[in-house]
Amino acid sequence: MNDHTSAKSANPKQSPASSSYHHGNLRVALLEAAVELIREGGVDKLSLRGLARKVGVSQTAPYRHFQDKNQLLVEIAKHTFAELAGATRAVLDDQANATENLYVAGKAYLNFAINNPERYKLVFGPSIDNRSSYTDLVEAGQASFSVLKQLVTRGIEQGEFLEDDPQVLSTTCWSAIHGFAALAIDGFYERQVANTHFDTLLSNHLRLSLRAILR
Missing domain, CATH: 1.10.357.10 (Tetracycline Repressor, domain 2)
Structure with missing residues (x-):
């Protein structure tokens, strides 16, 4: 399953971050979603896997843009x-x-x-x-x-x-x-x-x- 397919199935009601992704800029979408997650739960609870779920992409997708x-x-x-x-x-x-x-x-x-x-x-x-x-x-x-x-x-x-x-x-x-x-x-x-x-x-x-x- 590619990232695009995963995004559709995982998040049918797109957030602003996933909308940015579908407009072709996953990096921006990840940064926007990360800020939302920090606002909701703090930095300590932020993870790249949780970020992937938030945007609706595969768990490996964030690692293509951020080492950790x-x-x-x-x-x-x-x-x-x-x-x-x-x-x-x-x-x-x-x-x-x-x-x-x-x-x-x-x-x-x-x-x-x-x-x-x-x-x-x-x-x-x-x-x-x-x-x-x-x-x-x-x-x-x-x-x-x-x-x-x-x-x-x-x-x-x-x-x-x-x-x-x-x-x-x-x-x-x-x-x-x-x-x-x-x-x-x-x-x-x-x-x-x-x-x-x-x-x-x-x-x-x-x-x-x-x-x-x-x-």
Whole structure:
């Protein structure tokens, strides 16, 4: 039985992932289905065999695209970094100053993280083994971080931010933003600050985080 036949018999009501497969891109379908499975049961319960069942292909089909589960997670993380970078770049305004752009980029970053919690936790969590050995993953992470670093560098050059190492200031900003994202994803603000509108919390956090690096 080939993969196409298996998909038909195993999943007559096609999911978005299997629909992508039937349009000719099994790799994309597997990545989409993997994210769904992580959302439903967490990374620990994800398996390539379960992924094959989800998409409706043979158990060997995923191995033609991913050597093992770890490589699958690496691919999801790479795509996530790229989307995160794209989301932050999309809101930048060439006519705005660095402070204004850093604020809107931070807000876009937080919205992406909160709207994609399973992928955000994957890229910064411990689920991927030996991540430093995957050069393309490291480069994807650096490219995503470079959006922030370029804004900070510009702010330093224009006299908006403290005269300090751009890497240090960028890491300081990112740590504050990442901390907010992680707490929001874990439901901290819903439990502890229920009386304050979430958008107000987010805006105040970004404003105060920026104040730490302003001249």
